[in-house]
Amino acid sequence: MGQIELKGVTKRFGDVEVIPPLDLMIDEGEFVVFVGPSGCGKSTLLRLIAGLEDVSGGHIEIDGADATDLPPAKRSLAMVFQSYALYPHMSVRKNIAFPLKMAKIDPAVAKEKVENAARVLNLGDYLERRPGQLSGGQRQRVAIGRAIVREPAAFLFDEPLSNLDAALRVNMRLEISELHQKLKTTMVYVTHDQVEAMTMADKIVVLRAGHIEQVGSPLELYRSPRNLFVAGFIGSPKMNFIEGAEAAKHDAHTIGIRPEHTLVSATEGRWKGKVTVSEHLGSDTFLHVETEHGLINVRGDGEVSLHAGDTAYLSPDESQLHRFDAQGMAI
Amino acid sequence: MARKVSNRRRVIMSIIAWVMAFLIFFPILWTIILSFKTEGDAIRAPLQVLTSGWTLESYHTVFERSNYFRHFMNSVVISFGSVFLALVIAIPAAWAMAFVPGKRTKDVLMWMLSTKMMPAVGVLVPIYLMFRDWGLLDTRIGLIIVLCLMNLPIVIWMLFTYFKEIPNDILEAARMDGATLGSEIIYVLTPMAIPGIASTLLLNVILAWNEAFWTLNLTAAKAAPLTAFIAAYSSPEGLFYAKLSAASTLAIAPILILGWFSQKQLVRGLTFGAVK
Numbered sequence: 001m002g003q004i005e006l007k008g009v010t011k012r013f014g015d016v017e018v019i020p021p022l023d024l025m026i027d028e029g030e031f032v033v034f035v036g037p038s039g040c041g042k043s044t045l046l047r048l049i050a051g052l053e054d055v056s057g058g059h060i061e062i063d064g065a066d067a068t069d070l071p072p073a074k075r076s077l078a079m080v081f082q083s084y085a086l087y088p089h090m091s092v093r094k095n096i097a098f099p100l101k102m103a104k105i106d107p108a109v110a111k112e113k114v115e116n117a118a119r120v121l122n123l124g125d126y127l128e129r130r131p132g133q134l135s136g137g138q139r140q141r142v143a144i145g146r147a148i149v150r151e152p153a154a155f156l157f158d159e160p161l162s163n164l165d166a167a168l169r170v171n172m173r174l175e176i177s178e179l180h181q182k183l184k185t186t187m188v189y190v191t192h193d194q195v196e197a198m199t200m201a202d203k204i205v206v207l208r209a210g211h212i213e214q215v216g217s218p219l220e221l222y223r224s225p226r227n228l229f230v231a232g233f234i235g236s237p238k239m240n241f242i243e244g245a246e247a248a249k250h251d252a253h254t255i256g257i258r259p260e261h262t263l264v265s266a267t268e269g270r271w272k273g274k275v276t277v278s279e280h281l282g283s284d285t286f287l288h289v290e291t292e293h294g295l296i297n298v299r300g301d302g303e304v305s306l307h308a309g310d311t312a313y314l315s316p317d318e319s320q321l322h323r324f325d326a327q328g329m330a331i
Numbered sequence: 332m333a334r335k336v337s338n339r340r341r342v343i344m345s346i347i348a349w350v351m352a353f354l355i356f357f358p359i360l361w362t363i364i365l366s367f368k369t370e371g372d373a374i375r376a377p378l379q380v381l382t383s384g385w386t387l388e389s390y391h392t393v394f395e396r397s398n399y400f401r402h403f404m405n406s407v408v409i410s411f412g413s414v415f416l417a418l419v420i421a422i423p424a425a426w427a428m429a430f431v432p433g434k435r436t437k438d439v440l441m442w443m444l445s446t447k448m449m450p451a452v453g454v455l456v457p458i459y460l461m462f463r464d465w466g467l468l469d470t471r472i473g474l475i476i477v478l479c480l481m482n483l484p485i486v487i488w489m490l491f492t493y494f495k496e497i498p499n500d501i502l503e504a505a506r507m508d509g510a511t512l513g514s515e516i517i518y519v520l521t522p523m524a525i526p527g528i529a530s531t532l533l534l535n536v537i538l539a540w541n542e543a544f545w546t547l548n549l550t551a552a553k554a555a556p557l558t559a560f561i562a563a564y565s566s567p568e569g570l571f572y573a574k575l576s577a578a579s580t581l582a583i584a585p586i587l588i589l590g591w592f593s594q595k596q597l598v599r600g601l602t603f604g605a606v607k
C-alpha cells in the first residue's frame with residue numbers, strides 16, 4: 001500500500017506550462033522529499049498527486065490503479081497543509097474525528113481511533129480545546145492526527161514546518177521522522193529547506209521550473225550531484241564554484257568544492273586570500289575568503305583563529321572536487 | 332504613526348457627529364412624539380406640539396381599528412421567510428463565486444448588483460400580471476418570493492465578501508478528509524461563516540421589513556404587512572398625523588429593537604473585508 005507513480009504528468013495554467021511531462025516512481029513506505037527553490041512547482045506537483053489540481057496530461061497511479069480522475073477523497077491519501085488548515089469552529093477531538101465522520105465510521109470505533117492518535121501525538125490533554133487555543137506545534141500535531149486516523153495509503157506534507165519557529169521546527173522534524181518509522185507509510189514531503197530534505201528523506205527529488213533535476217538518496221545527491229544546480233542547492237553552506245584557468249587544470253569548465261572540504265590555514269595553502277567575514281559558532285567557524293578565484297566559503301572544524309582582514313590560505317581536498325562541463329553537467 | 336488630533340478639533344468633530352446623528356434620527360423621534368399627541372395637537376406648530384399634553388389615545392384607536400398582530404405576523408413571516416429563502420440560494424452561489432471563480436465571475440456579480448439600480452416600478456406591471464395569473468396576489472408566499480428576488484443580489488454580495496475571507500486550504504482539507512460538496516458547505520463553510528451569515532440575515536430582514544413598494548402594490552388585506560398597516564392611516568389631507576405616527580411607531584418598533592440589540596453584528600457585517 002502506498003506506491004505512487006507519475007507517468008508523463010503535465011500541468012498548465014492557461015498557456016504557462018508549470019510542470020513539463022514528468023515521470024516519477026514513489027515506492028511503498030518511502031519518505032520522499034520534493035525540494036527546490038520557490039516557484040519550482042513542488043507544491044503544484046503535490047497538489048496534483050492529492051487531486052486538488054487536475055493534471056493537464058499524463059496519468060497518476062496509486063497502488064497500480066489509475067487515480068488521475070479520482071476526487072481527492074477517493075485517493076486514500078491524507079494531506080497536512082502549511083497553514084495547518086484546522087477547522088477553527090471544532091474542538092481538537094472533532095477536528096481529528098472529521099475524516100472518520102465523513103467516512104461514516106461507527107462513532108465508538110472513531111472515538112478509539114481519535115484517542116489513539118491523540119496518544120501517539122501527545123494531544124490527550126487538549127482534545128476539548130479549539131485550534132485557536134493551541135500553539136503552532138500543537139496545531140501541526142492536530143493536523144497530523146487528522147491525517148493519521150484515516151490510515152491512508154500515503155501522507156502528503158506541504159511545507160508543514162514553515163510556520164514554526166526554528167527550535168520547534170527541529171522537534172517536529174524529529175517527530176515526523178519517528179512517525180514514519182513507526183507507521184512505515186509512504187510520505188511525500190514538500191520543502192524548500194534542504195536541511196529538512198537531507199535529514200528526513202529516504203529519497204530526494206530536486207525540482208527546478210517543474211523539471212526533475214535529480215532523484216536520489218540524500219548522500220547520493222551530496223556526493224554526486226548531477227549538475228551545477230543540484231550541487232549548489234544541496235549542502236549548506238553551498239558549494240563554491242570556480243571557473244577559468246583553475247578549472248581548466250582539472251579538464252573542466254567549472255569545478256566545485258564544498259566549504260567543509262577546503263582546508264584553511266594562516267600560513268600555507270594553495271589559494272591565498274583575505275578573510276572578509278568570519279563567523280565563530282564554537283563548533284564550527286565559517287570564513288568568507290576573497291581570493292583571486294572569487295569569494296570562497298570555508299567551514300573549519302571547531303575554533304579557527306582567523307578574523308576579518310587576516311590573510312588565509314585555502315587548500316581544496318582534491319578527492320572531493322566536483323567537475324562540470326560548459327553545460328553545467330557533472331563530468 | 333498615530334495622527335495627532337487636538338482637543339478643540341476633537342470637541343468640534345464630536346459636536347458635528349452628534350448633530351448629524353440627531354438630524355438623521357429626528358424624523359423617527361418626531362414621529363414617536365406625535366404618536367403621543369391628540370390629532371388637534373399634532374398639527375400645531377412644533378413648539379406647541381412639545382408643550383401640549385401627552386396621551387395614548389392614538390394607540391387605542393389604532394388597536395381598535397386594525398389588527399396590528401396580523402400585520403406584524405405577516406411582516407415577520409415575509410421578511411424572515413424571504414431572507415431564509417435568499418440564503419438557501421445565495422450560500423451555494425457565493426461559494427461558487429468565492430472558491431471556484433470563472434473568467435466572468437466579477438461580471439456576473441456586477442450584473443447582479445446592477446439589477447438593484449433599476450427602478451422597481453419598471454417591472455411592476457409584468458410582475459403584477461404574473462402574480463395575478465399565478466394566484467400569488469395578496470399572499471405571503473408571493474411576497475416572500477418577490478422580496479427574496481429583490482434582496483438576493485445584496486445577500487450574494489455580502490456572503491461572497493465573507494466567503495472570500497475563509498482560507499481555501501480549510502476547504503481543501505475538508506475535501507481531502509472525504510467531505511462531499513454538500514458536507515463541505517454544511518459542516519465547514521457555513522459554521523465558519525456564521526457571523527457573516529447572521530449579519531447578512533439581519534440587514535436583509537431590516538430591508539425586507541421596511542420594503543414598501545412591493546408590499547403595498549401586491550397585497551390588499553390578507554398578506555398585508557406593517558407597511559400596509561401604516562399606509563392605511565395616511566390620507567392626502569394629512570388629518571390623521573397622530574394615528575399615522577402611532578401606526579408608524581408600532582411598525583418600526585420591532586425592527587428598531589432588533590437593530591439596537593444587533594448593532595455590533597450589523598456594523599461588523601457592513602464593514603467586513605474593509606480591513607484585514
